[in-house]
Amino acid sequence: MRRHGVKILYRNYRAPQGGEVDLVCRDRETLLFVEVKTRRVEKNFRPLDAVNHKKQMLIKRGALSWLRLLGNPDIPFRFDVIEVIATHPPQARWIENAFLLPDPFRY
Secondary structure, rough: HHHHOOOEEEEEOOOOOOEEEEEEEEEEEEEEEEEEEEOOOOOOOOHHHHOOHHHHHHHHHHHHHHHHHHHOOOOEEEEEEEEEEEEEEEEEEEEEEEEEOOOOOOO
């Protein structure tokens, strides 16, 4: 991500009322909330498949908590997933906008 100009702001954010975000990043003017999923092999399922509805809710809750800490800024943000397959050499895929907040949504 750093090679693409993304700045990592925080790792493993845990919200006080529940919720979690693996990486909070900034890509120019956009805030990124990133889930990193690693698997040893990719036979039947992609790592992205593990980011189910329940996991998405935890990430969203963590992201909204982070935004409240910032004073609810008017800043674009998105939810990305980084898939890592722990082969030799490791493979990584960056999925931008992997999931969205429901519309309409206010925080």
